Amino acid sequence: MRRRGFSAFLLLGIVLSSSAVWADAASDRIAKLEQQVTAAQGSADNAWMLVSAALVLLMTGPGLALFYGGLVRKKNVLATMMQSFAMMAIITVVWGVIGYSLCFGSGNSFIGGFGHVLLHGVGAAPDPDYAGTIPQQTFMIYQLMFAIITPALITGAFAERMKFSAMAVFMVLWSLIVYAPMAHMVWGKGGLLNAALGGRIPTLDFAGGTVVHVTSGVSALVCAWYLGKRIGYPHEPMPPHSVVLSFIGACLLWVGWFGFNAGSALAASALATSAFVATHFGAAAAALSWSAAEWLHNGKPSVLGGISGAVAGLVAITPAAGFVTPMSALIIGFVAGAFCFFMVAKVKQKFRYDDSLDAFGVHGAGGTIGALLTGIFATSAVNPIFHNDSGQILPSGVIEGHARQLLNQFVGVVIAWVLAIVGTLILLKIVDATIGLRVSADHEVQGLDLTQHGEEGYAWDSSAV
Amino acid sequence: MTKLEAVIQPSKLETVKEALIEIGVDGMTVIEVRGHGRQKGHTEFYRGREYTVDLLPKIKLEIVLNDDLVDKAVTAIIKTAQTGKIGDGKIFLTRIDEAIRIRNEERGAAAL
Numbered sequence: 094m095r096r097r098g099f100s101a102f103l104l105l106g107i108v109l110s111s112s113a114v115w116a117d118a119a120s121d122r123i124a125k126l127e128q129q130v131t132a133a134q135g136s137a138d139n140a141w142m143l144v145s146a147a148l149v150l151l152m153t154g155p156g157l158a159l160f161y162g163g164l165v166r167k168k169n170v171l172a173t174m175m176q177s178f179a180m181m182a183i184i185t186v187v188w189g190v191i192g193y194s195l196c197f198g199s200g201n202s203f204i205g206g207f208g209h210v211l212l213h214g215v216g217a218a219p220d221p222d223y224a225g226t227i228p229q230q231t232f233m234i235y236q237l238m239f240a241i242i243t244p245a246l247i248t249g250a251f252a253e254r255m256k257f258s259a260m261a262v263f264m265v266l267w268s269l270i271v272y273a274p275m276a277h278m279v280w281g282k283g284g285l286l287n288a289a290l291g292g293r294i295p296t297l298d299f300a301g302g303t304v305v306h307v308t309s310g311v312s313a314l315v316c317a318w319y320l321g322k323r324i325g326y327p328h329e330p331m332p333p334h335s336v337v338l339s340f341i342g343a344c345l346l347w348v349g350w351f352g353f354n355a356g357s358a359l360a361a362s363a364l365a366t367s368a369f370v371a372t373h374f375g376a377a378a379a380a381l382s383w384s385a386a387e388w389l390h391n392g393k394p395s396v397l398g399g400i401s402g403a404v405a406g407l408v409a410i411t412p413a414a415g416f417v418t419p420m421s422a423l424i425i426g427f428v429a430g431a432f433c434f435f436m437v438a439k440v441k442q443k444f445r446y447d448d449s450l451d452a453f454g455v456h457g458a459g460g461t462i463g464a465l466l467t468g469i470f471a472t473s474a475v476n477p478i479f480h481n482d483s484g485q486i487l488p489s490g491v492i493e494g495h496a497r498q499l500l501n502q503f504v505g506v507v508i509a510w511v512l513a514i515v516g517t518l519i520l521l522k523i524v525d526a527t528i529g530l531r532v533s534a535d536h537e538v539q540g541l542d543l544t545q546h547g548e549e550g551y552a553w554d555s556s557a558v
Numbered sequence: 559m560t561k562l563e564a565v566i567q568p569s570k571l572e573t574v575k576e577a578l579i580e581i582g583v584d585g586m587t588v589i590e591v592r593g594h595g596r597q598k599g600h601t602e603f604y605r606g607r608e609y610t611v612d613l614l615p616k617i618k619l620e621i622v623l624n625d626d627l628v629d630k631a632v633t634a635i636i637k638t639a640q641t642g643k644i645g646d647g648k649i650f651l652t653r654i655d656e657a658i659r660i661r662n663e664e665r666g667a668a669a670l
Contacts, residue, residue, distance in 0.1 A: 330609045332602065391603045401605060438606025451605060 135219075135226040141361035142224075142231045148352025149238035153177050153245050156349050159342030160404075161249055164450050167334040168540025169253045170550040176248040179261060184241045187265055192240055193233050195273040197223065202285040202293070205277045222282045222290060224359040235356060236276075243272055243305045249450030250313030251320050251530075254537050257545045259528045263520055271312065271516040275304045275509055286505050288478055296505030297471050297478070297489065297498065299368065300357035302412025302464045303509040310457020311513035313448060319521045320530055322447035324537050336397050343400035347376055350407045354414035367475055368414040371422035372407065375414075378426025379406020379433075386434040398434070405433035405455050409463030416471035416478070416489060425466045433459050461506055468502030559654040559670065560628045564619040565593065566647040570639040571617045577634040578619075582627065584670070587620040597645035616647065622654055624667050 158174040165173045184192070194209035197220075209215055212233065220229040244264040248255075278284040279298050286303075288295035298304060323331070333339060354372040358365035383402025384394040409429030410422055417425065437454035448454060471490030473479065479487035479495075488495040524530060531537075536544035543549065566574060571588065578586065592613040599612030623631055632649060640646055659669040 327607075332604050332609050387603070387606075390606070391608075393603070395603055397604055434606070442606065 131226075137361040138224075138226040138359070139228065139231055141365065142227050142235055142356060142359065145352035145356025146231070146235040146238050148349045149235070149242065149356065150181070152346050152349035152353060153238070153242045154181050156342050156345035157242065157245050159338045160346060160400075161252065161339075161342070161450050163335040163338030163340070163342060164249075164333040165252050166331055166540070167550060168542055170334065170338075170542065171548050172257070172541030172545050173248070173252055175257065175546060176255075176260060177245040179257075180241050180245040180264060183261060183265060184244065184268055185237060187268055188233075188237045188240050192268060192273060193236065195269065196240070196276040197233075197236065197281050199282055200277065202283055203278060204274050205281050223280075226360055232359070235359075239301055239305060239353070240268060240272060240276070243301075243309050244268055246305070246309040246452055246456050247313045247316060249452035250317040250448045252449040253323050253541065254320060254531050256528065256530060256532050257541075259524050259530045262528060263524045263530075266520050266524075267312065267517065270520060271308055271512055272304070275308050275512055278508070279304050279505070286501075286508070294501050294504050295479070296464075296501050297416055297467050298412040298464065298505065299415035299467075300354045300411045302408070302460045302467065303505050306408045306411060306456040306460025307464065307506060307509040308513045310453045310455070310460055311510050312517040313452030314446065314457055315514055315517040316521065317446050317448040317453065319518070319525075322445075323449065324534060326447045327445070333397065340396060340400055343404055347403055347407060350376070350411075354407075354411060358415055364415055364476060370419050371414045371417055372410050374419045374422040375406045375410030375426035375429070376403045377406070378423045379403060379409065379430030380426075382427045382430030383434045384430075386431050387438075390434075390438065401437070401451070401455065402430040402434065405429050405459045408433075408456050408459035409466065411460070412464045413467040413470060416467060416476050418470075418472065418475060421470035421472075421492075425463065425470065428466065429459050429462055432462050461510075464502050464506050465499065468499035471498065559657055559667070560623055560625055561652045561654050562619075562621045562623060562628065562631055563650045563652075564621075564635050564639070564647065565591070565616050565649075566619065566635070566639045567641075567645060568615055568617045573638040574619065574635055577638045578621070578631060581630045581634050583621055583623065583631060585621070589618040589620070591616050591618045595645070595648070614645070622657055622670060624670055 154177060158177040161177065162170045162174045189212055191207075191210055193212065193215065194207055195205045198205035198208040200206035215229050215233050217228045217230065219225050219227055220232060223229070224232045244267055247264075247267070248260065251260075278286045278292070279296060280287060282290055284290065284292050286292045286294050286296040286298075288297050296303065325331070350372055351369050355365045355369035358368055380399050380403040383405060384399050387398040388394045406426040406429050409425050413422065413425055433455050436458040437451050441448060441451070441454055467490070469491040472493055473486050473489045476489070477486040478489060481487055490498050521530065532541065532544065564574070575586070593616050594612055594614055597614065599610055599614060602609045602611055621631065628651065635649060656665065657669040658665050
């Protein structure tokens with residue numbers, strides 16, 4: 094009797110433990126599948142983000158280099174392109190050593206800390222505050238491309254008269270004193286203006302309308318004013334030496350901007366698609382409104398006007414891209430194109446500053462108007478960025494009834510303006526006192542390609558056939 | 559020997575060249591120049607700023623001829639380059655002291 098009971102017990106034991114083993118195997122498999130799905134999602138996100146990073150770098154080289162290069166006189170084409178190229182090299186080093194840490198490390202409301210100096214701790218593991226599905230290294234390299242193009246934009250203001258050495262030093266300091274605090278405030282953890290991470294004055298800036306365009310555009314205005322006009326401006330005609338180059342550059346900017354705006358979704362998501370679409374619609378609308386304004390004003394729509402309009406629209410949609418509908422993007426574009434045309438064709442003439450390549454007129458003004466319009470047109474239907482404590486979605490912009498957002502946007506814009514003005518003035522004074530900002534009059538007349546770089550852009554007429 | 563310099567509209571170059579070859583002109587030099595006479599230029603707009611372009615592209619022909627060919631060459635150029643509008647161009651004639659062929663050092667009429 095006892096033996097049969099024991100055997101029964103043993104048999105039961107065997108059956109139970111094998112099904113336990115089966116159950117363990119099944120849940121192991123499920124866990125593994127879950128891991129693989131997450132990895133696959135992460136792969137898609139990472140692939141898109143690496144492509145986006147490449148697209149944003151393309152915007153600087155050769156996009157901006159060509160766009161600006163074509164607008165200057167032939168004798169300065171290489172020097173102008175060199176300014177963009179130099180940023181690609183110099184800012185990369187600064188970023189790796191300390192820039193990334195100051196922008197995105199933990200610090201206080203205004204600036205990051207030193208936790209990521211020399212990219213310490215920036216590896217394959219995601220930083221969940223910023224982008225939970227991609228390696229932090231991807232996030233870092235993506236953000237680097239923004240840090241590169243921002244100072245490059247400023248060079249448009251002092252084209253054809255700034256010393257290369259002085260520019261290099263100025264830009265290194267500017268990226269630490271102006272860019273890093275602004276980037277940290279809007280995008281960094283604990284940042285005062287960070288809408289996504291609970292900043293006290295949440296400013297909606299999807300891809301850098303304030304961080305990139307307002308700071309660089311306003312700094313450009315300060316530089317243009319401080320350095321003074323080019324010799325011969327405005328009486329001597331200084332038309333672009335090649336609108337062809339500028340056209341190519343502008344188209345590269347438009348396409349590259351998909352990485353700039355849609356990539357700011359930090360994932361290969363529906364939000365990235367939404368930002369992509371809004372970006373494109375904003376560019377198209379602004380190209381049309383600038384051209385229309387020009388057609389009315391001058392009697393003909395120019396190619397330079399069309400591409401300038403497109404760029405103005407891209408600037409204005411930058412803060413709004415991931416928050417607005419395509420139709421709102423059209424409106425933002427239409428407004429920005431006409432507004433920036435007015436700034437460039439009328440306001441610049443009136444106040445007579447020599448912002449040679451309209452860095453302020455397009456980026457400063459476009460970024461400002463875009464940031465404000467973002468406050469109006471942002472909708473939680475596109476991007477539910479605000480929640481209350483119980484997880485309920487809150488309205489984003491004025492069209493949803495959240496009128497206060499326009500005030501927040503205004504505060505963010507004012508902070509960008511003040512930071513840019515004060516920071517730039519201080520740095521200009523320092524660099525001018527130590528190195529000297531402007532080339533000599535003789536060098537300016539000869540041209541910077543020859544005097545700063547010992548080169549000729551086009552040696553087509555030389556006897557060496 | 560006479561040097562004939564003609565400033566003409568760029569669009570007339572092909573027909574003028576053919577007409578000269580037809581009357582026996584063997585050599586010519588063609589230069590791209592800019593200039594204006596009484597022809598007004600045009601205005602261009604860049605980002606809201608108006609620029610007046612009054613130096614217009616032209617073609618300059620330089621030919622050195624034997625004196626007996628000069629009248630024929632002038633007629634040929636005028637017939638092909640003339641439109642009757644301002645901007646047709648001008649022809650200048652000057653005396654040449656000497657002409658030398660580099661290849662075999664021939665001088666004078668033989669060098670032309």
